[in-house]
Amino acid sequence: MPKRILRGTVVSDKGNKTIVVKVERQFLHPLLKKTIRRSKRYAAHDEQNVHKVGDKVRIIECPPKSKTKTWEVVTSA
Template identity: 70%
Template sequence: MPKRILQGVVVSDKQDKTVVVKVERRFTHPLLKKTVRRTKNYHAHDESNKYKTGDEVRIEESKPISKLKTWIVVDTATAS
């Protein structure tokens, strides 16, 4: 089974080797037929502490690293 890759914005880099990434998903509401935005925060592993607040990054699913961290920062997201 392939690992999921998500794209989001770093909202916190205060912890050592950890960043908090806010990921937004959009979907159409089944009854109202309007586009709805939902956000979720993920704790991701950042080994070199190089990503700062405001950076747009891609994170990849991995085996559990700690109680909250099951994602690893892959690289910065490219504007495409």
């Protein structure tokens, strides 16, 4: 099964080697036919601590690195 790659914005870089990435998605409501925006926050592994708040990054699924981290940073988007 291929690994998912998501694109989002860094909203927190306070953890050591950890960033929090906010990923937004848009979809059409099935009944109202209106575009709806939803967002979700993912904890991602950042080995070199180079990404700061506001950066656009891509994250990819990985085996669990801690209790909440199952994503790691691929590159800046």
